[in-house]
Amino acid sequence: MTADKPRVRFAPSPTGDLHVGNARTALFNWMFARHYGGEFILRIEDTDPVRTSRDFEYRILEDLAWLSIDWDEGPGKEGGKGPYHQQERLYLYDHYLKNLIEAGAVYPCYCTEAELEAERAELVFRKMMPRYMGKCRNLSDSNRKTMTDQGRKPSYRFRIGAGQIEFSDLIRGAMKFDAGALGDFIIVRSNGIPAYNFAVVVDDHLMTISHVIRGEDHLSNTALQLLIYEALGFKPPIFAHHSLILGKDRSKLSKRHGSVAVREFRERGILPEVLLNYLALLGSSFGGGREVCTQEEMISSFSLDRAGKSGAIFDEDKLNWLNGIYIRQGDLERLTERLLPYIRAAGHDVDNLDRAWLERVIDAVRGDLVTLSDIGTQMDIFFDDRYALSGEAQQVLREEQAMNVVRALRESLEQSPFSTDEAYHQIMASVAKKTGVKGKKLFMPIRAAVTGKVRGPELDKVFAILSLESLRHRAEDVISGPLGGRR
RNA sequence: GGUCCCAUCGUCUAGUGGUUAGGACGCUGGCCUCUCACGCCGGAAACCGGGGUUCAACUCCCCGUGGGACUACCA
Numbered sequence: 090m091t092a093d094k095p096r097v098r099f100a101p102s103p104t105g106d107l108h109v110g111n112a113r114t115a116l117f118n119w120m121f122a123r124h125y126g127g128e129f130i131l132r133i134e135d136t137d138p139v140r141t142s143r144d145f146e147y148r149i150l151e152d153l154a155w156l157s158i159d160w161d162e163g164p165g166k167e168g169g170k171g172p173y174h175q176q177e178r179l180y181l182y183d184h185y186l187k188n189l190i191e192a193g194a195v196y197p198c199y200c201t202e203a204e205l206e207a208e209r210a211e212l213v214f215r216k217m218m219p220r221y222m223g224k225c226r227n228l229s230d231s232n233r234k235t236m237t238d239q240g241r242k243p244s245y246r247f248r249i250g251a252g253q254i255e256f257s258d259l260i261r262g263a264m265k266f267d268a269g270a271l272g273d274f275i276i277v278r279s280n281g282i283p284a285y286n287f288a289v290v291v292d293d294h295l296m297t298i299s300h301v302i303r304g305e306d307h308l309s310n311t312a313l314q315l316l317i318y319e320a321l322g323f324k325p326p327i328f329a330h331h332s333l334i335l336g337k338d339r340s341k342l343s344k345r346h347g348s349v350a351v352r353e354f355r356e357r358g359i360l361p362e363v364l365l366n367y368l369a370l371l372g373s374s375f376g377g378g379r380e381v382c383t384q385e386e387m388i389s390s391f392s393l394d395r396a397g398k399s400g401a402i403f404d405e406d407k408l409n410w411l412n413g414i415y416i417r418q419g420d421l422e423r424l425t426e427r428l429l430p431y432i433r434a435a436g437h438d439v440d441n442l443d444r445a446w447l448e449r450v451i452d453a454v455r456g457d458l459v460t461l462s463d464i465g466t467q468m469d470i471f472f473d474d475r476y477a478l479s480g481e482a483q484q485v486l487r488e489e490q491a492m493n494v495v496r497a498l499r500e501s502l503e504q505s506p507f508s509t510d511e512a513y514h515q516i517m518a519s520v521a522k523k524t525g526v527k528g529k530k531l532f533m534p535i536r537a538a539v540t541g542k543v544r545g546p547e548l549d550k551v552f553a554i555l556s557l558e559s560l561r562h563r564a565e566d567v568i569s570g571p572l573g574g575r576r
Numbered sequence: 577g578g579u580c581c582c583a584u585c586g587u588c589u590a591g592u593g594g595u596u597a598g599g600a601c602g603c604u605g606g607c608c609u610c611u612c613a614c615g616c617c618g619g620a621a622a623c624c625g626g627g628g629u630u631c632a633a634c635u636c637c638c639c640g641u642g643g644g645a646c647u648a649c650c651a
Contacts, residue, residue, distance in 0.1 A: 100651090101651090102650080102651045104650080104651075134651060136650090136651080137650060137651070139650095140650065140651085141651095198649090200649095202648095202649070205648085205649080206648095209648090212577095213577080215577095217577070217578075218577065218578040218579075218647070219577095219578090219647070219648095220578090220647075244649050261581075261582090264580080264581090265580090266579070266580070267579070267580095270578070270579055271579085271647095272647095274648095275648085275649050277649085278649040279649060280649075282649085284648090284649065284650085284651090285650070285651045286651095288651095289651090304645090305580095305581065305582090305644090305645065305646095306644095306645055306646065307645095307646090307651095308580060308581065308645070308646075309579070309580065309581095309645080309646045309647075310646080310651090312579090312580090330581085332581090332582080332644095333644080333645075335644080337587095339643060339644070340643090340644070340645095341644080341645075370588075370589085370600095371588065371589095372588075372589090373588090373589085374588085374589055374590065374599095376590090377590095377599095378589090378590070378598075378599045378600075379599095380588095380589095380599085380600055380601090397582095397588090397589075398581080398582060398583090399581090399582045399583060399643090399644085400581095400582075400643085400644065400645090401587090401588060401589090402587060402588075404587055404588060404601065404602085406587080406601055406602055407587080407588070407600075407601040407602080408601095409601095410600090410601060410602085411601090413613090413614085417613095417614070454613095455614095456612095456613050456614050457612070457613050457614085458613095459613095485611095527609085528609070528610070529610055529611080530610090531610075532610030532611080533610055533611070535610085536610065536611065537611095542611090542612095543610095543611060543612080544611050544612035544613080545611075545612070545613095546612095546613090547610085547611095548610070548611095
């Protein structure tokens, strides 16, 4: 591992959709690699066949791609250090297990799960830390043979000695664990498949990972892994444990807190660069008080020094705020493109909408969008078949003078020889003159009649988008409707 | 219970011995001769407690307290 070219990795286990916490870990690793010009490796930890699925793996890859987190080596991108699925690396773990057995660092354990469970229950009952007490630690060869003859398949446990395990964490500084407090842990399960801590050490070493950046929930695993590194004679990588994302109750963010999967945010209409920006900001900062940041800026300003040590609550309000910023400030064409699926989902025949017209509509309502999926309801006022007077609008139209204003509007619309683009100001001026009404009393009835709502984009924009025919029809409908009857 | 980690406004943070403790979200007042939103200008809002160290502690040390993570033949 060269100091100037770090190699980091993200190693998800495909047991579910990509969690924002994991996405943040991936992002930290990715930014670290990009900042220092290193390499970012993706490894799939699929050793548990019952919890793992190919479908989830595919979805995780898809979510990473959506976030534009790309990997230099991994599935679909061979780099000479593969394979990148642990399932395909079993022969490697076998090899190192043999080394450890020969070195006496590991021993077979014949305890059944039921026996272990009983031991654990006993310890918990006596208010002691549940851990393996070393029953099979010093079995004689004949004892082992007896077990094998009984048909028992052993798991392999790591023999823990006394002493301190110390290491320096890039984010947290000096860390120290007492090995004596740990129980001999399983390195290879009785089905021959390696357990997490063992596979990770072998893989990280073989893949020449220089820095392991992961959540603080792995802090205690690091102690165990360091022991394995030592027994194997491997030089351990540098570790950095970042803080966790928390739910509102300050416990580790999980499903019960609401949306946690990257996919859910995507479906809701959070932009990928927003989620990335937010995740990079959470529990950290960009310096200079900056909050809105491009990917390039995120990478160049990235530093583990800026990573906070304490957990950070996931604040959806702020995520939404950030999404609004990107929607308002982004490129209109690009925004339109990304809005298309949501417009379609709202039931519009996207293919038959005039693109230029659509862009004007989007430009008019983008200020009111928090997520992309909001576009559906926001657009309704521009479609005649979706136009309807809301209760609030009816309220407005019932007010004194309101119908006079609408009638004056209809007249002005009839007389208007201009396209609605230029006509707005003239129409408003003429309605004001005819009725003698101004301000809110003038605008609100017109807004209500023309859009059917009491809130919405600025009226000049609405007039510019709606056709003269639509405007006339809507005014006419209001006048001839139940509200328009002469009193 | 054990081991370990953490601790600045409600939330995310800046701050590395001397600051009127700064910014952002949210909340809130005002302005933008129509609304909502946007934008702009304001406001309320924090150094967990106790001991040290020091001329001086939010900042360093210790102890409490509080919160969290881990305690699997899951990863």
